[in-house]
Amino acid sequence: MVKLRFAPSPTGNLHVGNFRTALINFLFTQKYNGHFLLRIDDTDIERSRVEFEKSIKEDLSWAGLNWDSLVKQSDRLSRYKQVLESLIEKELVYPCFETPEELSLKRKSQLSSGKPPVYDRSSLKLSLKDIEGFKSEGKKPHYRFLLKHETVFWNDMVRGDSKYNMGNISDPIIVREDGRFIYTLASVIDDIDLKISHIIRGEDHVTNSAAQIQIFNSMGANVPIMGHLSLMTDIKGEGLSKRTGGLSIKDLRNEEIESLSLNSYLSLAGTSENIILKENLKEIISDFDITNFNRAPTKFNYNDLKNLNSKYIQKLDYEELKLRFANHEFKLEKNVWDLIRANVSSLNEIQEWENIIYGKLKETKVDKSLKKEFSKYLPNGEFDDETWRNWINNLKENYDMNKGEIFKLLREALTGYKAGPEMSSLIIILGKEKVLERLNN
Numbered sequence: 001m002v003k004l005r006f007a008p009s010p011t012g013n014l015h016v017g018n019f020r021t022a023l024i025n026f027l028f029t030q031k032y033n034g035h036f037l038l039r040i041d042d043t044d045i046e047r048s049r050v051e052f053e054k055s056i057k058e059d060l061s062w063a064g065l066n067w068d069s070l071v072k073q074s075d076r077l078s079r080y081k082q083v084l085e086s087l088i089e090k091e092l093v094y095p096c097f098e099t100p101e102e103l104s105l106k107r108k109s110q111l112s113s114g115k116p117p118v119y120d121r122s123s124l125k126l127s128l129k130d131i132e133g134f135k136s137e138g139k140k141p142h143y144r145f146l147l148k149h150e151t152v153f154w155n156d157m158v159r160g161d162s163k164y165n166m167g168n169i170s171d172p173i174i175v176r177e178d179g180r181f182i183y184t185l186a187s188v189i190d191d192i193d194l195k196i197s198h199i200i201r202g203e204d205h206v207t208n209s210a211a212q213i214q215i216f217n218s219m220g221a222n223v224p225i226m227g228h229l230s231l232m233t234d235i236k237g238e239g240l241s242k243r244t245g246g247l248s249i250k251d252l253r254n255e256e257i258e259s260l261s262l263n264s265y266l267s268l269a270g271t272s273e274n275i276i277l278k279e280n281l282k283e284i285i286s287d288f289d290i291t292n293f294n295r296a297p298t299k300f301n302y303n304d305l306k307n308l309n310s311k312y313i314q315k316l317d318y319e320e321l322k323l324r325f326a327n328h329e330f331k332l333e334k335n336v337w338d339l340i341r342a343n344v345s346s347l348n349e350i351q352e353w354e355n356i357i358y359g360k361l362k363e364t365k366v367d368k369s370l371k372k373e374f375s376k377y378l379p380n381g382e383f384d385d386e387t388w389r390n391w392i393n394n395l396k397e398n399y400d401m402n403k404g405e406i407f408k409l410l411r412e413a414l415t416g417y418k419a420g421p422e423m424s425s426l427i428i429i430l431g432k433e434k435v436l437e438r439l440n441n
């Protein structure tokens with residue numbers, strides 16, 4: 001059975017990088033009729049917040065990434081304690097009493113003598129009597145997992161044959177002195193108990209994975225198949241950190257990015273496929289192939305995403321548009337939608353054009369007396385398909401300006417914009433009265 005999990009820590013809003021991991025896990029399960037588990041990694045009680053858990057769930061639901069089951073690590077603490085006891089018994093886990101200051105001093109002196117800052121395992125040498133002594137002084141131990149100093153190998157779905165030399169890393173702390181479980185062990189226990197078949201996550205977890213493979217092995221469990229996605233960077237190749245800001249799913253939603261645009265974009269970014277807008281989630285699932293993802297960093301190009309979003313909006317026909325934005329009371333009729341659709345990429349922009357067409361125009365930069373002059377040359381009679389062209393020709397004959405200039409100024413005088421929908425049709429929709437009003441007031 002294919003079973004994958006997305007395991008966010010509810011310590012902040014979902015960021016585009018993490019969302020991508022969620023999407024790819026989801027797509028993988030859907031492609032192989034598997035099970036998508038949402039695991040809330042909330043063992044860090046100081047930083048975890050229910051409101052973040054709620055907002056993560058909202059974002060996933062918005063994107064259509066529905067989970068089949070949900071587990072919270074905070075509900076599983078007694079199970080973790082039980083496993084910890086058995087690992088201590090097997091001497092795979094050992095108590096340590098160094099304070100953070102002592103550890104930091106050790107690291108500094110290792111670094112200054114050119115050695116890698118790997119934990120020296122001093123606590124491993126403590127006798128039972130030492131340990132009892134520390135405890136009776138009121139000192140609380142933290143626990144480390146005893147790594148085997150050998151090379152760990154795995155076949156990575158994204159990175160291919162992979163290996164990691166465990167001699168280079170410190171025995172990972174798995175329980176803090178205040179008793180809080182750290183993700184490293186808790187995650188393995190969950191992955192075993194919940195029968196996770198594949199783990200797909202970011203490349204920043206490679207070292208974790210190597211240590212966790214040893215933990216899986218030490219517990220006699222099968223190691224899930226792993227895949228590490230390259231990290232996302234901005235277009236300059238710099239990390240998409242919190243510092244960059246503005247890239248939470250909440251922000252993208254506020255910027256009216258559609259879930260289909262985001263899902264299409266993130267299912268293709270970092271592969272050698274072209275970035276295109278997919279028809280629906282079903283198509284994204286059927287086109288999905290984990291082996292398409294490259295090892296090179298994945299650039300997040302906001303403009304590409306925006307372009308997909310414009311395509312999405314522009315493809316909607318009038319009925320679809322009204323359905324998609326059912327909460328908006330559309331003033332525009334079908335003919336107006338057909339006229340403006342090529343020029344808009346969001347509901348905001350649609351509203352903007354509705355205001356331009358049906359509302360009052362804000363002051364434009366076009367000279368007042370020039371506007372008055374323009375109005376004098378408006379062809380007589382009702383507006384029709386020829387009106388705009390005839391009007392421009394009339395003006396050209398009487399002014400020392402080329403057609404392009406006249407066109408631009410008139411457009412700006414009538415819409416407030418230098419670009420926009422086809423003017424010959426737009427003036428018919430505006431009507432003679434409004435056109436004259438805009439030129440004379």
Ligand code: GLU
Nearest residue numbers: 007008009041183187201
């Ligand atoms: N809570 C971890 C994180 O957000 C989960 C990593 C994993 O998928 O195992 O980085």
